Amino acid sequence: MKFVSIVMGSKSDYSVMKSCADTLESFDVPYELIISSAHRSPERTKNYILEAEQKGAQIFIAAAGMAAHLAGVLASKTTKPIIGVPMSASALGGIDALLSTVQMPAGMPVATVAIGQAGAINSAYLALQILALDNKELHEKLLKDRVSKAQKVESDSSEIETLL
Template identity: 65%
Template sequence: MRFVSILMPSKSNMDVMSECAKTLEKFGVKHEVLITSAHRSLERTQAYVKEAESRGAQLFIVGAGMAAHLAGVVAALTTRPVIGVPLNTSPLHGVDALLSTVQMPSGIPVGVMAIGSAGATNSAFLAMQILALEDAELDAKLKEDRILKAKKVEVDSEDIEVRLL
């Protein structure tokens, strides 16, 4: 079974990372969610990544808080794509997580999204675009979603008068 694995370091991150899960659900993409930590539960993280790979995890979406080590540790444990979502969990409002995630050493990449909910949603879309390379049905759903978004812009602008100033 192919699926996307969503990891986060704390239950308090669920409000942001649930946006990722909701987006995957909307498109019928199988996924699972796990709370695990690079620091507080390293052995659990290591065991899960290997086990998830063996069950068909195609890629990992990882909430990255503060020093963002969870995304880096997951990337070190797998050759599957890892997408990091910087979380706004520090006095630096997620900038520390963003910079830590971007600064992975050469050869151990983590794709990095925007900080917070927009990044969580976009991580799901990027994951689906990767999966759609070998899934024509998912590719069609993503294309239809783009068409619907374009139509919404047109509908939303119908009542707006356009004029040069």
């Protein structure tokens, strides 16, 4: 079975990353979600990547704050797409995690999304778009979702707009 793997560096990331899982669920895309740290549990992280790939993980989403090495560790252990979600876990407001996640050496790509909540949701959407490359049903769901979002903007505007 194909699925998306969500790996968080800490339990404190769950309150934000739940929106990632919820987004995948809304499109009926299966996922696994675990906590595994690049620093505190490196063997667990390495073993999980291998096991998840064997079970059918197609894309890994890595959420981590501060030094944020989790996405890079995942990238070093698989050729599957990695999406990094920088978390705001320090006095630097997530900028440290953003820089750590986005600054990967050549040949070890990590797609990096926004810090925090928007990044969590966008990581799910990016994973959905990748999966939709060879899944027509999922592609159609994404198109309908875009139409729905555009209609919501128009509806919200009609409630308050003033035009001359």
